[in-house]
Amino acid sequence: MRSKRNKKILFILVFIISIALVFSSCGQSSNKVSSNSVNKNNKNKQVTIRVQFWAGAEDRELWQQIAQNVTKKYPNISVKLETVDWNTYWQKLPAQVAGGTAADVIGIHWTKAHEYALRGALLPLDNYIKQQQLDVDDFDQNMFNELTYKGKVYALPYDYGVMLVFYNKDMFDKYKVPYPTNDNWTWNDMLEIAKKLTNPTNRDFGFALDGAWWSNMVYILSNGANYLVNNRTQVSFNDPKAIAAIQWFADLINVYHVAPTLSDLTANSLGDRWYAGHIGMYYDGPWSIINSKKNAKFNFAIAPKPLSPTTGKRTDYVQGSGFGIYSKTKYPEEAFKVVSYFTSKEALTLLAKNGRAFPARKSVQQAYYDGVKVDGLQHAMELSLADSIPAYITDNWTETDNFITQNVLQPIYFGKAKAADIIPKYDKQVRELSSKVVK
Incomplete structure (x- = not known):
């Protein structure tokens, strides 16, 4: 009797365990389907x-x-x-x-x-x-x-990209000036060419520039100076080579008169003057070629930037x-x-x-x-590109850029101040502003 009873109990236990395993298996299977379904839905979610x-x-x-x-x-x-x-x-x-x-x-x-x-x-x-x-x-x-x-x-x-020289081939032909195809041409060579292309009667200018800070960074680097100091934590260009470079390009407007004034470019943008065929040369990057091809009504070509007569280099930043x-x-x-x-x-x-x-x-x-x-x-x-470097900047760059442009560069390019006077004057403020913690 006891043996039969034990067998019966054992049978019941086995049956219960089997049922539990079946439900457990079904539950796991159900969970797997649900999980896969969720993953699939996430993957295919629009x-x-x-x-x-x-x-x-x-x-x-x-x-x-x-x-x-x-x-x-x-x-x-x-x-x-x-x-x-x-x-x-x-x-x-x-x-x-x-x-x-x-x-x-x-x-x-x-x-x-x-x-x-x-x-x-x-x-x-x-x-x-x-x-x-x-x-x-x-x-x-x-x-x-x-x-x-x-x-x-x-x-x-x-x-x-890097800065290049865009030049108007038709204007060069008009004034019978050879194209700037000599890789070793210098800033001084560019000035002499610009003089030959400038004709006030026709409102033609040999060169054009906007006086922007990012443009002046190129002039500074090419002339053997830098615009960052103290492990690149501060902006400063109170360096004789930097000052000379900025003044040289400003003189194209105010001394040699081979470039339109910034006031003139305010009324008629540099781009508009270029597209109209009244600018012989200017600095720009490859991003502007598509617009020049569409809007310029003349033949143009590209030349490398001229070398600084001081360093013999055309160093630029990317x-x-x-x-x-x-x-x-x-x-x-x-x-x-x-x-x-x-x-x-x-x-x-x-x-x-x-x-x-x-x-x-x-x-x-x-x-x-x-x-x-x-x-x-x-x-x-x-x-x-072979003579290019990364463009290092400080954290508070935008505010510094605006301050330099308005308070330092515009007076120089408008002919109201000399670089040698105004750059040292604002050097401390530029340093402090450029290293200010941005919140």
Whole structure:
């Protein structure tokens, strides 16, 4: 009896355990299906990534193609472009960032990368780069480094360049002046050429310049000076070589009269005067070639910048732009997919072939030269890039730039002050302002 009873109890226990295992298995299976379903739903969730940056009508058409290509590659991602002109963009962006309404992806200029990283507006991209095994060695490393801050990457570059000399071939022909094709020409040679191209009766000028701080940085570097001191924590150009360089270019307006005054350029912008065919030469970057090809009604070509007669160099800094991710985005992974594609070989090849801007990826640069087809461009770019450096800046760069332009450079270029007098006068203020902690 006891044996039968024990067998019965054992049978019941086995039955109960079996039932429990079945339900447990079903539960686990159900959980697995549910988990897989959630992952699948997350992966396929339709997301719209807003991308804001500055662009003209021609640029936007190309970027729209790139945005559509993102969706082809990632069907769950739609890209909404939000573009405005340069000035409007930088007027609106600070308020958008502060108010939490900035787009998921933000266009960032090299002069703004540190500022927006410091304010916590941009996400570090290092982990995303590592996860996606993105090839960052293909980027020009000077430009890539300009979008990093304290060892972290905050944006990926799409274009960059150095300053070149744009010259009006038709004006040179008109005044029977040889083209500036000598790689060893100097500032003094440029001045003599500008004199021959200047004709006040026709309102023709041999040269033009805007007096902006970023332009003067080029003059300073070429002349063997620097604009940063104390381990690059402060701006200072109270150096005889820097002072001489700035005064030399200001004298083109106020002493030699081979360049229009800044007042004249206020009424008729440098670009408008150039497009109208009244400027023989001026400094600009490859980003302006597409507009010159569209708007200039004359033949133009590109030459390398002239050498400083003091140093025999044309040292320049690399400048450009990229895309970063807004720190408050709800979709950081999807936003990075957009950033990585917007800066990919495929995207930059499309931009390069259409002459949009010089691509930040080295592997795509020949496509740009082949697509743009402007006399002298490739030679001038390669020669200038060989003598280029990263554009180092301080944290409080924008405010410092505005202060220098208004209080130091404008009086010099308007002919109201000499560089040797006004630069030392404001040196202390410039140093203190440039090293101010940004909050």
